Amino acid sequence: MSFNRGLFVVSLISMVIGCFFQPGISRGEAQETMEDYKIGAGDVFKIDVWKEPELSLEASVVRIDGKITFPLLDDLQASGLTTMDLKAVIEKRLSDFVEAPQVTVTLISPGSQRYYILGEVNETGEYPIGKKLTILQAFAIAKGFTEWASKKEIILFRRENGQERIIRVNYKDITKGDFSNNVFIQADDTIIVP
Template sequence: MPTSPPPRRAPRWPWPLAGLLCTACTASLPNMQGVQHAPAGATAVAPIPITQQLLAEQEAARRRQLQDLSVFAGPAAPYAIGPGDLLSITVWGHPELAAAQLATPGPQLSPGEQAAASTVPGFLVGPDGRLQFPFAGALQVGGLNEQQAGDLLAAKLARVLNQPSVTLRVLAFRSQRIYIDGEVKAPGLQPLDNQPMHLVEALNRAGGMLPSADQSRISIVRGGASYRVDLPALIRHGGDPTAIVLRHGDLVRVASGEEGKVFLTGEVTTPKAVAMHSGRLTLNEALGEAGGVSPVSGDARQIYVVRRVGDESQVFRLDAREPGALAIAEHFELSARDTVFVAPNGLTSWNRTLSLLIPGSLPAAVGTGTGR
């Protein structure tokens, strides 16, 4: 007599494995306070809630950054004569002294400048800042402006001439320069003359900025300190870019737009790197570029922005389910190299943890439970 097969029973999990799964499930549940447990020996970074107060603090920080540019404000000092400058000197009433004299090129000049100086009439300032002139000898004119150098020469000539009238002008400006680097058409040296050189003119002399340039990340290095110039923000807040006056030795660098990307990862529809627009990108815009939070696996309560500031990291957190959260996200401005991370919801975390612990067992258990 045939016997019926015994009823199929659902598999029973071994007790140690069941305990491990319970532990994994508890650990994978979303933390309602947004504070993640750090590994042993690491320092936990408490997320900073993105609120209206934080937006006000960021706006105040941007205004302070614009005020820091006051170091470049103020009238430009007269051009100071230096080594390599070529001078035109006329002593009125004494044509024998005003006769053209070919300058002797100094060793500090480039080969092209030496060739030009050897054919231009004038008096060359030596590497030590001294000028040789008949009846006056060697004069230390380095660091003086045209008026001061002319008065010094007239005082020296007054020993042999009666009330000499001297006109001194700079023919070739070679001693003072600035350096322009980065995303401009013609990077390199730009000489300074007796007209003030402001930032916009310096960029125009370098051929202008390339389409790949990030106008919000222009750096000026002076005296070992670096200052950031955000041209769009400066204009937006009523600033005047022509008030940023450069001086000898300044280094101007225009960053590339490729360096100003923001990275979106985690539970977004399309994880990707998003380029900033003229140095600006809000959290809402970045999420929109990535297709938003995944409706299946993302936890809208846990949207994080990770930012590196010097040697420290900052973590900001947004709960998109709170009233007004989207309006706040629209005004929270991201910085270059920020990482936006959307955490998974509790069910997604549980499934992933289970799959890592017992690969392939979850589908088998589901099939067994349904009698397949």
């Protein structure tokens, strides 16, 4: 194996390891983020009410107004809640009709969890976030860069607390081992590769 090829393999292994071990983000924080999944418009849930099949729903879609329609209960606000919060709301409201209801809420499709990538990548578009995803992994999903991509001037637009935030990303720094630019993707992020 030539020296350059060996250096490439070492760099590639470092990038992969960096995807899983982000500086400044502990495993506990990553797990907490997954457990605190907030329901949004477009999410699809299976809702089971134990021993009440006529009240169970195979696929309940969160509408654009953030609500779902549930038998006997009409519209329920779901957006902004966790699955455990929604379970508690349904159980409380159903207790007027069913003795000690036991509800299970299962996320089938995280339709609200999407990001967008535009510009000089091979496959621009909207992509689902099915797991914890870094910007490096997002580039891989978009099939990499075109030959004209400006890899030092990538911009990530993010909305946080009602404010637009711009995060500048230098892909070349990531490939050199500086994983501080390899940020986690959040719902509704827009990545632009000039």
